[in-house]
Amino acid sequence: MRVNTSTTETIMSEAAQLIQHDRSHQISRDRLPAFPSRPVSGLPSSLLDDTADLHDSFMPFQGFQSLQDPQQRMLEMMRTVRELVQPASKVVRPGDVLYHSGLPFNTVFLINSGAYKLVSRSLDGREQIVSLKFRGDWLGFSGIAYGRHACDAVAMDTGNVSIIPYATLLEGCVRHPELMAVVHEAMSTEIRRERESLMSVCTLASQARVAEFLCAWARSMAQRGLRADELTLRMTRADLGNYLGMTLETVSRCLSRLNREQLIRFGERGRRQISIPDLTRLEQYVISGSSARTARLQ
Amino acid sequence: MRVNTSTTETIMSEAAQLIQHDRSHQISRDRLPAFPSRPVSGLPSSLLDDTADLHDSFMPFQGFQSLQDPQQRMLEMMRTVRELVQPASKVVRPGDVLYHSGLPFNTVFLINSGAYKLVSRSLDGREQIVSLKFRGDWLGFSGIAYGRHACDAVAMDTGNVSIIPYATLLEGCVRHPELMAVVHEAMSTEIRRERESLMSVCTLASQARVAEFLCAWARSMAQRGLRADELTLRMTRADLGNYLGMTLETVSRCLSRLNREQLIRFGERGRRQISIPDLTRLEQYVISGSSARTARLQ
DNA sequence: CGCTTGATTGAGTGCACTCAATCGGGGTGG
DNA sequence: CCACCCCGATTGAGTGCACTCAATCAAGCG
Numbered sequence: 264m265r266v267n268t269s270t271t272e273t274i275m276s277e278a279a280q281l282i283q284h285d286r287s288h289q290i291s292r293d294r295l296p297a298f299p300s301r302p303v304s305g306l307p308s309s310l311l312d313d314t315a316d317l318h319d320s321f322m323p324f325q326g327f328q329s330l331q332d333p334q335q336r337m338l339e340m341m342r343t344v345r346e347l348v349q350p351a352s353k354v355v356r357p358g359d360v361l362y363h364s365g366l367p368f369n370t371v372f373l374i375n376s377g378a379y380k381l382v383s384r385s386l387d388g389r390e391q392i393v394s395l396k397f398r399g400d401w402l403g404f405s406g407i408a409y410g411r412h413a414c415d416a417v418a419m420d421t422g423n424v425s426i427i428p429y430a431t432l433l434e435g436c437v438r439h440p441e442l443m444a445v446v447h448e449a450m451s452t453e454i455r456r457e458r459e460s461l462m463s464v465c466t467l468a469s470q471a472r473v474a475e476f477l478c479a480w481a482r483s484m485a486q487r488g489l490r491a492d493e494l495t496l497r498m499t500r501a502d503l504g505n506y507l508g509m510t511l512e513t514v515s516r517c518l519s520r521l522n523r524e525q526l527i528r529f530g531e532r533g534r535r536q537i538s539i540p541d542l543t544r545l546e547q548y549v550i551s552g553s554s555a556r557t558a559r560l561q
Numbered sequence: 562m563r564v565n566t567s568t569t570e571t572i573m574s575e576a577a578q579l580i581q582h583d584r585s586h587q588i589s590r591d592r593l594p595a596f597p598s599r600p601v602s603g604l605p606s607s608l609l610d611d612t613a614d615l616h617d618s619f620m621p622f623q624g625f626q627s628l629q630d631p632q633q634r635m636l637e638m639m640r641t642v643r644e645l646v647q648p649a650s651k652v653v654r655p656g657d658v659l660y661h662s663g664l665p666f667n668t669v670f671l672i673n674s675g676a677y678k679l680v681s682r683s684l685d686g687r688e689q690i691v692s693l694k695f696r697g698d699w700l701g702f703s704g705i706a707y708g709r710h711a712c713d714a715v716a717m718d719t720g721n722v723s724i725i726p727y728a729t730l731l732e733g734c735v736r737h738p739e740l741m742a743v744v745h746e747a748m749s750t751e752i753r754r755e756r757e758s759l760m761s762v763c764t765l766a767s768q769a770r771v772a773e774f775l776c777a778w779a780r781s782m783a784q785r786g787l788r789a790d791e792l793t794l795r796m797t798r799a800d801l802g803n804y805l806g807m808t809l810e811t812v813s814r815c816l817s818r819l820n821r822e823q824l825i826r827f828g829e830r831g832r833r834q835i836s837i838p839d840l841t842r843l844e845q846y847v848i849s850g851s852s853a854r855t856a857r858l859q
Numbered sequence: 860c861g862c863t864t865g866a867t868t869g870a871g872t873g874c875a876c877t878c879a880a881t882c883g884g885g886g887t888g889g
Numbered sequence: 890c891c892a893c894c895c896c897g898a899t900t901g902a903g904t905g906c907a908c909t910c911a912a913t914c915a916a917g918c919g
Contacts (some may be wrong), residue, residue: 383756387848389764393756405756407749413756433738433745440735447731450748451705457755458681458691458703458711464762466687466807469907501867508763513907515867532917534866550685767875798898811875813899831884832898 323360324530333486335401340445344373347435347442350425357497361402361424368406370428377422378497380506381405382415392486392506394457401449404486405427411545419497471552472507473517477527478546489541496535521545608821632785635697642671645733645740648723653732655795659700659714659722666704668726670694675720676795678804679703680713692755696785699747701727703782717795762806770805771815773847775825779840789840792835819843 336352344350351373355361361372364384374396381394381402393414396402402424405413436443463475477494485491500511507514516535521527526545530536539545597599623752642648650673652657657672662682672694679692679700691712694700700722703711734741775792783789794801798809805812819825824843828834837843 268597269842383760385760385764389760391756391760391763393759394681402748405752408753413753416690433741436741437735437738440731443731443741444847446745447748448707450745450752451702453708453752454703454712454748454755457752457759458679460689461683461755461759461762462683462687462689464759465689465803466683499864510908511866512868512909516907519867797896808876809898810877810900813874816897 281297291378323534326415329405330523334488337487341375341399343441344425344427346426347439348431350426350427350431352423352425355418355422355424357418357420359418361418362406362412364412365476366412368403368410368412368429371401371403371406371432372402372416373425373427374402375423376495377424378419379422380417380419380498380502381412382417384415390394393451394460394503395506397483401453404450404453422426460498467549468507468552469513471549472509473503473514474521474526474545474552475549476507477521477537477539478549479543483550490538493530494537494539495530496537498535571761598804632786636783638746639671639673639697641740642723642725645737646725646729648725648729650721650723653716653720653722655716655718657716659716660704660710662710662712664710665709666701666708666727668724669699669701669704669730670714671723671725672698672700673721673723675722676717677720678715678717678796680715681711682713686804690800693804695781699751701762702748702751725829740853767807767811768815768818769847770807771801771812772819772843773848774801774805774822775819775835775837776840776844776847779837790837791828792837794832794835794836795830 271301278415283388286538314510355377361379362368362370376398379396379400379402380392381396383391383393385391396416402416407429431444432442434448459479463472467475480494480496481491484494497504504511504514518527518537522529525540526548528538528540530538633671648671653675659677660666662670663678673694677694677700678690678700679694681689683689694714700714701710705727730744732742734744761770766775778792778794779789782792796804796813802812804810815833816825820827823838824846824854826836826838828836
């Protein structure tokens with residue numbers, strides 16, 4: 264990524280920010296293979312031993328961790344919230360803004376349907392899409408910290424969100440520990456995803472980044488029980504490029520190349536519709552295409 | 562990346578500015594000026610009105626938001642945790658690993674001193690430093706989501722951490738809502754910082770990225786009451802490059818160039834020690850050097 | 860029909876990468 | 890003590906990927 268230092272006169276090009284592939288989509292951590300046991304180096308073993316046996320004792324709080332199917336878990340989570348909080352809900356249309364960066368924070372949202380983008384702004388006007396959110400995701404957590412929202416939340420499609428005043432949520436958490444577990448889990452998931460985005464942006468070449476983005480979107484859809492082989496992107500190339508940390512031209516070129524290489528296919532209803540004939544092959548491409556773009560550790 | 566300073570609303574950028582800059586370090590949100598009221602466009606006003614009056618009612622839960630001085634707030638937060646959880650603590654030495662990615666999650670840590678890096682690994686072996694943590698930061702939140710840690714936490718220096726079994730923390734949160742507020746705030750802060758990192762990587766040219774990293778580190782130190790004009794980086798150029806999404810050679814070149822341009826100065830005790838004669842000037846450089854690297858939105 | 864917005868593609872350039880050599884400090888052993 | 894080595898850091902030379910600029914095309918709309 265290179266930046267261009269031109270003067271500030273252009274328009275809003277600040278976007279470039281992000282990249283990552285799955286930024287806002289789930290990672291299939293569940294598919295994590297049995298983790299190779301690795302010696303815990305450099306750490307007094309007592310540190311880990313101290314707490315190792317607590318695993319069971321805290322399970323009751325873990326909420327939905329025990330459920331295997333992620334989709335089931337999500338539904339369970341949403342049902343829990345509906346029952347314990349009984350939130351109002353709201354229909355949103357494309358372009359609607361749920362909250363603005365800088366405005367006082369007092370509400371979070373749980374997405375029932377639709378697709379949303381979170382846009383951060385820097386002082387000097389750069390804009391960055393920092394996350395994409397879908398059904399089952401929460402909106403607004405980043406505003407807790409300083410009592411003001413940290414970004415804009417913009418609907419990219421018609422959808423529906425539950426409106427949950429933060430005060431109500433906190434009260435619910437106090438009364439119902441299982442709700443607190445749900446909230447913690449959701450925030451933890453959000454932290455994880457941001458990091459995956461960062462990793463994508465930092466370690467993948469542009470075409471692999473686009474490919475991973477598509478993989479992540481597909482997995483995200485699959486996890487929500489939707490079609491994973493026919494994606495309908497609800498974003499312009501500019502949005503995509505901003506999110507992925509590259510220019511819109513590069514996005515376009517990468518998609519064309521992926522199409523040429525048969526890894527994806529454009530749909531009949533415009534080039535925002537993308538079908539993935541073989542997700543495994545696309546995922547394989549990401550791995551093989553992951554060039555060591557950045558400094559190797561160690 | 563270039564930003565385009567066109568008509569974009571300067572209003573928000575003020576706020577954004579307070580937010581941004583600092584990747585893994587706290588931002589002083591408290592300095593936020595009275596926020597200019599701005600019409601909330603695109604959203605049915607009822608949506609916001611519904612909850613607007615709740616602001617006061619949830620203040621009691623806000624914990625330390627009302628305290629003005631961030632450093633005071635941090636101390637208050639740490640005192641609260643110590644009182645309500647009474648955690649054990651542990652000394653760590655450079656290279657010690659607090660937890661490994663993939664291992665079962667059951668403990669979080671609160672940093673009393675030292676510097677730590679969080680390293681994520683992808684399935685295909687890529688490694689990425691996703692975050693740097695210091696006194697007052699928490700370690701381990703990302704493990705809540707799937708019951709397994711999402712990254713390695715490695716000490717970069719001698720330090721001390723409080724060991725807090727997650728079960729204990731949850732129990733404490735149930736009993737003491739103010740502790741829950743602290744935890745939520747900490748997680749929210751973590752989400753914010755990850756996003757700031759992403760924005761840096763996506764929108765800044767390499768040299769500005771290095772400069773911003775130094776600014777953030779300096780602010781972070783200042784906020785913790787430490788010297789902000791004499792930084793002692795505890796990382797190799799490779800670590801730095803990995804964190805910033807560039808090669809170690811590029812990091813080296815950027816630092817040399819910043820030194821040549823008098824924006825920084827190398828210390829006597831090696832080139833990992835960096836002094837910043839004029840932080841404001843360095844911050845100015847970041848802003849002016851932020852070219853529109855990526856697709857502009859809209 | 861012209862205008863606008865989004866997407867694609869081409870041509871050319873430059874920034875950040877790769878490869879590689881050199882330098883310096885800290886530790887070890889002859 | 891010095892020679893040696895290893896590791897981290899710096900610097901140079903050259904290359905290539907992703908950027909900028911720009912033209913073209915398609916679709917939607919007044």
